[in-house]
Amino acid sequence: MRKLAGLVAAAALFMSVSTVASAADWRGWNIHVPDYPTSTSMDEFGKLVAERTQGRINPKTYHSAQLGQQDEAIQQIQLGALDFAVFNLVPFNNIVNESIAFTLPYVFDSVDHMHKVVDGPIGQEVGKAFEAKNIVVLAWQDAGARNFYNSKHEVKTPADLKGMKIRIQSSDMNVAMIGALGANGTPIPYGEVFTALQQGVVDGAENNWPSYDEAQHFQVAKYFTIDEHVMVPEIFVIAKTVWDGLSKEDQEIVRQAAVEASQLERKLWAEREQTARKKVEAGGAIVVDNIDKAPWKAAMAPVYEKYGADPVIKHLMDEIAAVH
Numbered sequence: 294m295r296k297l298a299g300l301v302a303a304a305a306l307f308m309s310v311s312t313v314a315s316a317a318d319w320r321g322w323n324i325h326v327p328d329y330p331t332s333t334s335m336d337e338f339g340k341l342v343a344e345r346t347q348g349r350i351n352p353k354t355y356h357s358a359q360l361g362q363q364d365e366a367i368q369q370i371q372l373g374a375l376d377f378a379v380f381n382l383v384p385f386n387n388i389v390n391e392s393i394a395f396t397l398p399y400v401f402d403s404v405d406h407m408h409k410v411v412d413g414p415i416g417q418e419v420g421k422a423f424e425a426k427n428i429v430v431l432a433w434q435d436a437g438a439r440n441f442y443n444s445k446h447e448v449k450t451p452a453d454l455k456g457m458k459i460r461i462q463s464s465d466m467n468v469a470m471i472g473a474l475g476a477n478g479t480p481i482p483y484g485e486v487f488t489a490l491q492q493g494v495v496d497g498a499e500n501n502w503p504s505y506d507e508a509q510h511f512q513v514a515k516y517f518t519i520d521e522h523v524m525v526p527e528i529f530v531i532a533k534t535v536w537d538g539l540s541k542e543d544q545e546i547v548r549q550a551a552v553e554a555s556q557l558e559r560k561l562w563a564e565r566e567q568t569a570r571k572k573v574e575a576g577g578a579i580v581v582d583n584i585d586k587a588p589w590k591a592a593m594a595p596v597y598e599k600y601g602a603d604p605v606i607k608h609l610m611d612e613i614a615a616v617h
């Protein structure tokens with residue numbers, strides 16, 4: 294009899310725990326490998342939210358693009374089929390107009406300038422614009438400066454890139470940016486870039502040190518130029534349908550956890566940039582440093598002209614330039 298009572302109690306406990314858990318098992322999308330700064334921060338977010346809600350909400354992140362490539366994942370978040378994610382801003386250029394302002398070439402002078410912008414009222418304004426697309430931006434993360442690399446030869450000036458096919462993320466602005474440099478931008482999902490470089494479908498790509506290392510691109514495109522043409526931040530987001538279903542208290546817990554996790558990401562990011570650079574250099578990357586950035590900035594004139602003609606983007610560009 295006692296045994297039976299014990300079993301009944303255990304079953305009741307199991308049912309209540311599993312009911313609670315399944316009611317709020319959140320799935321998070323992540324493109325990066327498990328030890329990447331983004332990944333560690335998303336795991337931390339899951340831990341903090343589970344702890345602070347006593348297990349009522351259990352966020353679990355699926356790393357390494359297990360839940361698909363970035364463009365599909367954005368659609369899934371918009372539909373509420375995925376709950377949360379960290380996304381790069383460039384794939385939003387064709388979806389949320391305001392996102393373009395933060396992804397324009399040389400729009401930020403330094404990491405510090407970028408932090409001041411995204412952590413202040415301009416960041417809030419741009420973040421707010423995502424809500425019309427069913428996405429709530431909770432925090433901003435670092436993704437460093439992006440640089441060009443290729444399999445052909447050393448690049449010092451835009452003229453050296455002329456005629457090359459360069460892989461880009463899906464963004465009309467990036468097509469314009471690569472075009473302004475005299476090269477051709479070809480959108481390809483991140484997970485397919487290694488093979489595209491290896492097979493010569495494209496001659497080069499552009500990314501930050503940690504991704505150049507993570508995706509092994511240095512093995513098939515060894516000429517890396519520190520031109521730092523863009524400094525694109527990333528966003529920690531939650532599906533608006535999920536967000537709207539939370540109590541005010543839970544919204545506060547979730548936002549706070551995303552902010553803390555993103556502070557952790559920024560710290561890890563700075564370290565990862567150093568270690569990734571050392572790793573790719575040891576792995577055979579040929580790094581072109583100390584280039585004159587003036588001709589690169591000058592070549593971008595048509596890009597500023599095109600996007601500066603849009604009053605929404607022009608206003609953001611002016612506001613960004615006024616932050617110091």
Ligand code: BDP
Nearest residue numbers: 324363380381462483501504
């Ligand atoms: C990485 C970003 C990732 C992008 C990727 C890319 O962290 O979100 O998908 O670049 O180039 O640096 O597609």
